[in-house]
Amino acid sequence: MAVPLQITFKGIEASPALEDRIREKAARLDRFERDILRCHVTVEAPHRHQRQGRLFRARLEVFVPRGDIVVTRESPHDHAHEDPYVAVRDAFDAVVRQLEDHVRRQDHRTSPNPPVLxxxxxxxxxxxxxxxxxxxxxxxxxxxxxxxxxxxxxxxxxxxxxxxxxxxxxxxxxxxxxxxxxxxxx
Incomplete structure (x- = not known):
């Protein structure tokens, strides 16, 4: 990825394997939007539940010239998020959908006037x-x-x-x- 990537871990130990996965996924984002200025990924374990394991939250902030995209993936009822890799995957999937929507909206605004009939x-x-x-x-x-x-x-x-x-x-x-x-x- 040609843009600066910042990765932050909160409430958990930094994991080189998880960092590598985040870098892989971030490198693919420029397929959806070429003008990404920077990307900030935060992975955290905000709290422990008494009856279940630790749930992880992944927050992505993608800064593009015509607006920023922020996604937080945390689901207190989704036990799949007991795995930080799943929380990161879900957050990147949501960012991709929002980037596609963002690009479509921008293309619509910058496209020439509708064809003359x-x-x-x-x-x-x-x-x-x-x-x-x-x-x-x-x-x-x-x-x-x-x-x-x-x-x-x-x-x-x-x-x-x-x-x-x-x-x-x-x-x-x-x-x-x-x-x-x-x-x-x-």
Whole structure:
């Protein structure tokens, strides 16, 4: 991992084997977010229960440029956390999910504006079938299917109706992935 990693043990002896496991897991985090500034992992045994063994808590703080992610994994009812390796594993799993969500949110914010929909008119329908063709403003003929028409409006479309559409390249040529009726011809 190219970012500073800090590991802290509280209430337990430092374990070289556990430190190695934490370093392994931390090194994999940059697959999910390349811009991690630093990572702080704390493993602690906060208290002893009278009837059960020691439960461990793992806290991860991952600092990224557009917000920080903090995860604490402690479950007083989960006896699997009597093993510090399990608490660390669960915390890293939660951090990975949150990093993925964080990256998706950032990609959504920084992505360009949604594609501009092309304008066209329904050119023709194929008799007895659930598809037809739209002629775009630049003269291109684009296939469309009933399922691509927004609002289940396929049955309300007529030849000549104006539409807005998103065009993708299909196996047999251009096709509309989404068709929005734009109103009727006057």
């Amino acid at each position: 092309a304008h066209g008119r329904v050119a023709r329908f194929v008799a007895g079938e659930d598809f037809g063709f739209i002629e775009t403003a630049d003269g291109q003929e684009v296939y469309f299917h009933r399922n691509s028409v927004a609002g289940h409006a396929f049955d309300r479309l007529h030849v000549g109706d104006p539409v807005r559409l998103s065009v993708t390249e299909g196996e047999k040529g251009p096709q509309a992935s989404v068709v929005h009726p734009a109103g009727r011809n006057p």
